[in-house]
Amino acid sequence: MSSRREILDLLRENARYTTEDIARLTDYSESEVAEIIEEFEEAGIIRGYQAVVDWNAVESDEERVRATVELNVTLDRETSYDDISERIAKFPEVTSLRLVSGDYDFDLEVEGDSMREVSHFISDKIAPIPEITQTVTHYIMESYKEQGMEFDDHDDDDRLSVSP
Amino acid sequence: MTFEPADRVDSVPPSGIRRFFELAEEMDDIISLGVGEPDFSAPWAAREAAIASLERGQTSYTANRGKRELRERIADYEAAAHNLQYDPAEEILVTAGASEGLDLAFRALLNPGDSIAIAQPCYVSYVPGATFAGIDVVDVPTRAADEFKLTREVLESSGAAEADALVYCYPNNPTGATMTAEEMADVAAFCRENDLLVFADEIYADLTYEHDHTSIATLPGMRERTVVFNGFSKAFAMTGFRLGYAMAPPEAIEAMNRIHQYSMLSAPTTAQHAAIEALNNCRDEVTEMAAQYDRRRKYVLTRFEEMGLDCFPASGAFYAFPECPWDDAGEFAESLLQEKRVAVVPGTAFGEGGSGHLRVSYATGLDDLKEAMARIESFLN
Numbered sequence: 001m002s003s004r005r006e007i008l009d010l011l012r013e014n015a016r017y018t019t020e021d022i023a024r025l026t027d028y029s030e031s032e033v034a035e036i037i038e039e040f041e042e043a044g045i046i047r048g049y050q051a052v053v054d055w056n057a058v059e060s061d062e063e064r065v066r067a068t069v070e071l072n073v074t075l076d077r078e079t080s081y082d083d084i085s086e087r088i089a090k091f092p093e094v095t096s097l098r099l100v101s102g103d104y105d106f107d108l109e110v111e112g113d114s115m116r117e118v119s120h121f122i123s124d125k126i127a128p129i130p131e132i133t134q135t136v137t138h139y140i141m142e143s144y145k146e147q148g149m150e151f152d153d154h155d156d157d158d159r160l161s162v163s164p
Numbered sequence: 165m166t167f168e169p170a171d172r173v174d175s176v177p178p179s180g181i182r183r184f185f186e187l188a189e190e191m192d193d194i195i196s197l198g199v200g201e202p203d204f205s206a207p208w209a210a211r212e213a214a215i216a217s218l219e220r221g222q223t224s225y226t227a228n229r230g231k232r233e234l235r236e237r238i239a240d241y242e243a244a245a246h247n248l249q250y251d252p253a254e255e256i257l258v259t260a261g262a263s264e265g266l267d268l269a270f271r272a273l274l275n276p277g278d279s280i281a282i283a284q285p286c287y288v289s290y291v292p293g294a295t296f297a298g299i300d301v302v303d304v305p306t307r308a309a310d311e312f313k314l315t316r317e318v319l320e321s322s323g324a325a326e327a328d329a330l331v332y333c334y335p336n337n338p339t340g341a342t343m344t345a346e347e348m349a350d351v352a353a354f355c356r357e358n359d360l361l362v363f364a365d366e367i368y369a370d371l372t373y374e375h376d377h378t379s380i381a382t383l384p385g386m387r388e389r390t391v392v393f394n395g396f397s398k399a400f401a402m403t404g405f406r407l408g409y410a411m412a413p414p415e416a417i418e419a420m421n422r423i424h425q426y427s428m429l430s431a432p433t434t435a436q437h438a439a440i441e442a443l444n445n446c447r448d449e450v451t452e453m454a455a456q457y458d459r460r461r462k463y464v465l466t467r468f469e470e471m472g473l474d475c476f477p478a479s480g481a482f483y484a485f486p487e488c489p490w491d492d493a494g495e496f497a498e499s500l501l502q503e504k505r506v507a508v509v510p511g512t513a514f515g516e517g518g519s520g521h522l523r524v525s526y527a528t529g530l531d532d533l534k535e536a537m538a539r540i541e542s543f544l545n
Contacts, residue, residue: 010459014530021534024466025459162185162198162507164288164337164514 002026007036008045012148015049054151056143064111065139066095067118069126071106072134081105084131093121104136115139176292180513184497188507195536196528198507200337202401202482203527204456206438207449210402213441214434223433228425229417230258230409231436237443238409246369246379248392254414257421258431262367262395262408263289266331268420269363269391269410270297274328280363281324283314283332285339285511285518287365290331302327305517311476312341312485312517316350325358333365335372335480338514338523340461342480345378352383362390367408368481370399370450373458375479381411391416396435398481399450400442405435457482460526460533467537471544482527485511488520489544497522504539 010022019037023030040046055064073084081099088108089097096109108126112118119137127135144151168174188194205211229235235252242248250256259265266289274280276298282290283304294301304322306312314332324330330351334343343351355362362380369377381390395408410420464484468475475486490496493510501507509525511518526533 006455006459021463024463025530026462157203159196159199159201159203160185161188161194161196162181162509163200164179164181 002028004036004040007033008040011037011046011049052147052149054143054146056151065113065115065118066109066111067122067137067139069108069110069122069138070104070134070136071108071126071132073105073131074133075131079131084129087129088126091121091125093118093125104134172296172298176295179288181288181509184501184507184509184513187498188501191501191505194501194505194507195532195539196507197524197526197533197536198509199525199527201403201527202398202453203529204401204453206400206402206405207442207446209445210400210438210442214405214438217434217437222437226258226430226433226436228421228430229256230431231433231440234258234436234440234443235409237440238411241443242392242394242411246366246377247382248379248411250411251414255411255417257410257417257424258436259395259408259410259424260406260428260431261397262365262393262410264424264428264431265391265393265395265408265410265420266290266363266365267293267296268423269393269416270294270299272419272423273361273391273416274299278328279326281319281322281327281330281360282515283330284516285312285514285521286331287333287337288514291515294331303516304330305515306339306341308476308487308521312336312339313343313347314351315347316354319351319354324354324360327358327360329361329363330355331363331365333367335368335377336483337368337481338483338509338511338518339485339521340478340481340483341476341485342372342374343378344375348378348380349383352380352386355380355389356385360389362386363393364390365393367393367395367398369394371454371457371482372480373454373461374477388413391420396439396442399454400439400446401453402435402438402442405432405438407431407435407439457526460528460530463530463533464524464526464537467541471537471541473540473544482525484524484526485518485521486524488522491520493520493522500540500543504543506536506539506543 006026007022010017019030019033022033085097088094093110093112095111098107100107110118122135122137235256238256239250239252270293279300279302280294281302281304283306291301302323304318304324306314306318364380366379379392381387381392391410391412393410396402396405465477468486473486475484478484488496497508497510509523511521511523
């Protein structure tokens with residue numbers, strides 16, 4: 001028997017599956033699928049749907065430059081992680097922001113049109129935030145796998161076209 | 165003196181799937197639903213274990229019966245997954261695919277002139293394998309009305325009671341049929357009453373979707389008369405590694421090993437290393453692959469229903485077995501291939517019991533499967 005979770009898995013596999021497709025792939029009817037997806041959206045479980053883009057395959061003048069940034073912060077009685085994260089997440093250049101364990105506090109992903117733009121963003125907008133004590137920026141040079149998808153997948157189908 | 169095939173070879177026609185394969189191979193951009201193996205690659209951890217074993221130089225023969233560690237892991241796995249208890253020292257033989265195991269059983273446990281009941285339609289190697297061993301074949305044609313399950317009725321009406329052994333595969337290739345515990349109990353009772361040995365091909369055991377798989381060897385009075393065959397090809401997606409195993413009481417394994425030690429010596433060593441890793445660490449991948457097949461199964465069955473193609477609810481392996489809307493399934497499959505570039509296999513390739521049907525494999529990515537279903541639909545209209 002299918003579970004609601006399965007619908008979530010299918011949408012994570014391919015967010016463009018239609019409700020009709022999902023109904024055929026599970027034990028739910030099409031209207032049940034539509035209802036469950038709506039519930040996921042309303043509950044904030046599904047926050048959006050996006051394409052997985054391999055920027056290496058895009059024309060270079062349209063390319064996006066991306067970097068991950070390690071952030072160290074200091075807290076005080078009045079300032080929590082949530083307060084700092086809110087200030088950082090508001091910038092449209094920031095594509096993801098996570099609090100992590102280990103040597104640094106926040107793991108930030110930034111996107112821009114050029115390295116210059118990204119560098120300026122870090123130095124002008126992020127580094128000056130008073131609680132931030134250190135930033136270490138890593139420009140992404142090559143991406144091999146994003147959101148579970150391998151970009152250079154050599155697992156070509158080499159099977160015989162008909163076999164017993 | 166010239167080369168002429170020996171009589172027992174000459175009496176076996178080339179595989180019925182062959183002609184169709186040649187036709188499909190000549191064509192570009194076909195979507196094939198004619199493939200009898202997973203579309204997934206072997207789990208990465210298993211592949212990496214194979215590479216690591218090569219780097220360490222582990223390229224020698226193993227024990228005839230297979231590496232002790234592998235047999236122990238197989239015993240643990242079969243106990244946990246299928247409630248089967250076999251002693252790794254004496255009751256498990258690692259073979260080059262389940263196919264080798266079946267061939268060994270035919271030759272080591274039956275005499276020329278003995279007879280074997282074969283549930284049809286079936287995997288293409290059973291009848292030739294029996295013929296090569298000089299064994300007479302009793303056809304047991306399962307029926308579409310029974311959803312291609314093996315029943316006491318078909319066993320009785322086909323004369324299986326007179327045979328020395330019974331061979332079947334459930335979950336079934338080519339039909340996708342499975343047997344519940346109750347249905348298997350009927351078959352077991354028939355085999356006990358008529359004193360048949362059983363060769364149970366359970367290669368698709370972990371691809372059973374609607375209920376738990378029941379091995380006949382777990383039923384009362386059956387373990388002592390049954391050889392169970394399984395392997396890594398299907399559920400673990402490791403076909404090219406050529407690794408399977410047989411499980412049976414010590415005297416049966418000893419006899420099979422007598423041939424195996426002279427003809428094969430030992431199953432491929434690299435594959436054995438990969439298989440140990442597969443059993444230790446790749447169970448999640450197996451579960452995930454099975455979940456993917458199950459979704460595709462539902463998709464295909466729903467689409468057949470939508471296009472008015474009669475198909476019983478296949479519940480195992482990765483095959484559906486719809487009725488062919490034309491009288492001649494071979495002609496249908498050929499026209500579908502020529503006109504719509506979709507390959508399916510006519511049921512007759514799997515024995516007479518398969519006539520009037522088509523084997524549709526859903527071991528194909530969902531995008532291709534969707535496109536293939538759309539093409540079949542437009543072909544039918």
